[in-house]
Amino acid sequence: MSLIAGSYERFLWGFKLKSQKHPQSFSLNPLFSFPGHLSPIKCAAVSGSAAVTGGSDDTIKIYDLSTSSEIGSLHYSSSITSLCFFTPPSSALALPRNLIAAADDGAVIIYDADPFVHLKTVKSVHKKGVNDLSVHPSGTLALSVGRDECLAMVNLLRGRRSFCCRLGKEASIVRFSGSGEKFFMVLDDKINIHESEDAKIVAELDIKKRVLCAAPGADGILFTGGEDRNITAWDTNSGKVAYSIEDAHSARVKGIVVLSHSRGPAPGDEPYLVASASSDGVIRVWDVRMAYRGRPDPLAEAKTKSRLTCLAGSSFRTKRSQIGNTTLGNNQEMLDRES
Numbered sequence: 001m002s003l004i005a006g007s008y009e010r011f012l013w014g015f016k017l018k019s020q021k022h023p024q025s026f027s028l029n030p031l032f033s034f035p036g037h038l039s040p041i042k043c044a045a046v047s048g049s050a051a052v053t054g055g056s057d058d059t060i061k062i063y064d065l066s067t068s069s070e071i072g073s074l075h076y077s078s079s080i081t082s083l084c085f086f087t088p089p090s091s092a093l094a095l096p097r098n099l100i101a102a103a104d105d106g107a108v109i110i111y112d113a114d115p116f117v118h119l120k121t122v123k124s125v126h127k128k129g130v131n132d133l134s135v136h137p138s139g140t141l142a143l144s145v146g147r148d149e150c151l152a153m154v155n156l157l158r159g160r161r162s163f164c165c166r167l168g169k170e171a172s173i174v175r176f177s178g179s180g181e182k183f184f185m186v187l188d189d190k191i192n193i194h195e196s197e198d199a200k201i202v203a204e205l206d207i208k209k210r211v212l213c214a215a216p217g218a219d220g221i222l223f224t225g226g227e228d229r230n231i232t233a234w235d236t237n238s239g240k241v242a243y244s245i246e247d248a249h250s251a252r253v254k255g256i257v258v259l260s261h262s263r264g265p266a267p268g269d270e271p272y273l274v275a276s277a278s279s280d281g282v283i284r285v286w287d288v289r290m291a292y293r294g295r296p297d298p299l300a301e302a303k304t305k306s307r308l309t310c311l312a313g314s315s316f317r318t319k320r321s322q323i324g325n326t327t328l329g330n331n332q333e334m335l336d337r338e339s
Helices: 288-293 330-338
Strands: 002-007 011-019 026-035 041-047 050-055 059-064 069-075 080-086 098-103 108-113 116-122 130-135 141-146 150-155 160-166 173-176 182-187 190-195 201-206 211-216 221-226 231-235 240-245 253-258 273-278 282-287 300-303 308-314
Touching: 002 041, 002 050, 011 041, 011 059, 011 282, 011 300, 026 282, 026 300, 041 080, 050 080, 059 080, 069 116, 080 130, 098 130, 141 173, 173 211, 182 211, 221 253, 231 288, 240 288, 253 308, 273 308, 282 288
Parallel strands: 041 308, 130 173, 211 253
Antiparallel strands: 002 011, 002 308, 011 026, 041 050, 050 059, 059 069, 080 098, 098 108, 108 116, 130 141, 141 150, 150 160, 173 182, 182 190, 190 201, 211 221, 221 231, 231 240, 253 273, 273 282, 282 300
């Protein structure tokens, strides 16, 4: 299990979560720490051993976690604000097919993930910068929210915007559920839960304080963190709090990663592990089952002494040879037909 965190100070931090000999004993072992960008890192994504970060230096950096090394970079004409891999459900080893990026000029950029080459730039998805992006588990479409107070849908097969609607308020985060049947939008201190089929609102969660990160879990659970410094698990079916880790950090929570995959836990996986990062530079790993008994102690902790901005991770165990050995996906073929 691997975690990477980006910071305002340009530094990228990598850690490997390892279990110890004693039950319920884990450690976050450092993999690397170096200035990955020329300016603050804004976003990160991980799939298997492939990791990417985006920054306000108009660059996407690519890393191989199995070798703890940077293997390349992709350049754009604007700051990168969001990154998301599409990994086919049939990929047992989490080999990504595509990388989708969002930018501060309102564009969405589609890349093939092996090799990392540019396929299509969908311009003017938003009139202003894109705040966040989420890819449907099918890989056919993506949702984005921007500073223009709009929700947009991008057809990834045809490489164009297919839908846009005004929200009346700026949304900062959009996420599909693991199954793709629902999606969530964060609007300051509230979260709207929508049906994916018709975008109908089925519930509204009142968080009280601004939400800065969100991650879907299993069985309809949505984890949130933010200015309240808590990690809260919401039951999206009932719209109520399932459980919460109070004062999980001493500063704002800037990132949450559920260390399991939506296709169900594989042998050796720990689906109850959740990692979080705060703006004071602390990364912690939790056993969320212990939240029912009050505030649990973290299973593992790392202090980076940086102002962390994002957190990404993967629970898959990967081999060094996995990056660079897969074939182009169906999205390449569809885009070629459209061009």
